[in-house]
Amino acid sequence: MAFEVRPIEWREDGLVLLDQRLLPNEVKHVVCRSAEEVADAIREMVVRGAPAIGIAAAYGVVLAAMASGDKSRKEFIRDISRATEQIASARPTAVNLFWALERMKDVLTRNETENAPVLREVLLREAHAILEEDRQTCRRIGLHGAELIRDGDAVLTHCNAGGLATSGYGTALAAVFAATEQGKRVQVYVDETRPLLQGSRLTAWELLQAGIETTVLCDNMAGVVMKEGKVNIVITGADRIARNGDTANKVGTYSLALLARAHGIPFYVAAPKSTFDMSLESGERIPIEQRSPREVTHFGGVRTAPEGVKVYCPAFDVTPSCLITGIITEKGIVRAPFEDNLRRLFG
Ligand code: MRU
Numbered sequence: 001m002a003f004e005v006r007p008i009e010w011r012e013d014g015l016v017l018l019d020q021r022l023l024p025n026e027v028k029h030v031v032c033r034s035a036e037e038v039a040d041a042i043r044e045m046v047v048r049g050a051p052a053i054g055i056a057a058a059y060g061v062v063l064a065a066m067a068s069g070d071k072s073r074k075e076f077i078r079d080i081s082r083a084t085e086q087i088a089s090a091r092p093t094a095v096n097l098f099w100a101l102e103r104m105k106d107v108l109t110r111n112e113t114e115n116a117p118v119l120r121e122v123l124l125r126e127a128h129a130i131l132e133e134d135r136q137t138c139r140r141i142g143l144h145g146a147e148l149i150r151d152g153d154a155v156l157t158h159c160n161a162g163g164l165a166t167s168g169y170g171t172a173l174a175a176v177f178a179a180t181e182q183g184k185r186v187q188v189y190v191d192e193t194r195p196l197l198q199g200s201r202l203t204a205w206e207l208l209q210a211g212i213e214t215t216v217l218c219d220n221m222a223g224v225v226m227k228e229g230k231v232n233i234v235i236t237g238a239d240r241i242a243r244n245g246d247t248a249n250k251v252g253t254y255s256l257a258l259l260a261r262a263h264g265i266p267f268y269v270a271a272p273k274s275t276f277d278m279s280l281e282s283g284e285r286i287p288i289e290q291r292s293p294r295e296v297t298h299f300g301g302v303r304t305a306p307e308g309v310k311v312y313c314p315a316f317d318v319t320p321s322c323l324i325t326g327i328i329t330e331k332g333i334v335r336a337p338f339e340d341n342l343r344r345l346f347g
Helices: 035-043 050-067 073-088 095-110 116-146 172-181 198-209 219-227 253-262 338-345
Strands: 008-011 014-018 029-032 154-157 187-191 213-217 233-236 240-242 247-250 267-270 316-319 326-329 332-334
Touching: 008 050, 008 116, 014 050, 029 035, 029 050, 035 050, 035 073, 050 073, 050 095, 050 116, 073 095, 073 116, 095 116, 116 172, 116 267, 116 326, 154 172, 154 219, 172 198, 172 233, 172 267, 187 198, 187 219, 198 213, 213 219, 219 253, 233 253, 247 253, 253 267, 253 316, 326 338, 332 338
Parallel strands: 154 187, 154 233, 187 213, 233 267, 267 326
Antiparallel strands: 008 014, 014 029, 240 247, 247 316, 326 332
């Protein structure tokens, strides 16, 4: 593929993030030089998407380690735990954030006899490994997902599960990119994804850069497009998947899954293993982030709802696994019964 976005890059002077709040109108970068700045960037969605916030979190820990200077080992560990807590509090739903922080903590535990300079190196290596593994994982998800897409198909997607949401190739969009690379003609319908428009701002931008035919829809248009027979398959990403296959993803995904079921259209979720939370029996226990009412009452900075109105603003919803045709992972496509098949996948 000629175009591959780089939303997260490590440089000597800090973590460089492509500012996703400004796309598609401006392509600007933000440099984070401390764990606190990384936590803020995740909270404010400079960087967003489950795998991407996990990668950024890992580098946030590295920045805390660097700032810890020549302190004693004990003080160094205390600084790292403080930074980890700060980053963990940035957003609650995508489990990749906590998964990456756990990996960073584990690496410290495994090297508990080492001094601070060695630990800094070890942490940096682990963050690089998380980024590199994500690159490979996304490629594999793409190849498995591409098997589901036929020449001439139209895929519908929601939010952004593309390169911007990962290290650069995506999960749901990886399937589209891989199918296209195999020479299949694929077009994509993109829900605009209110309130923050990750579909129209980010997914449409990425797909157009890659030269893929793209049509943006307001979220409430998905039903009619399906009824008119324009969509062959729905593929979305995920923020956290419980062990029974229930999947949290950007709010609106649940409605899309219901619509797909009503129209007999296969509904797939694409996600790496790091998005599974096998400690949760079902989706009921997935914490759902509530965001500022302003995201609903305003559009492009302009108030569109009356002052004083009540607002409900969950950032994610949970699609029950009974509505999911299959989950595309780097290890292959998992289908019902999800609990048994996922347990097998996770060994
Ligand atoms: O609030 P966001 O933009 O972080 O939400 C992102 C999504 O819901 C994505 O679909 C999900 O993280 C999967 S990214 C490969």
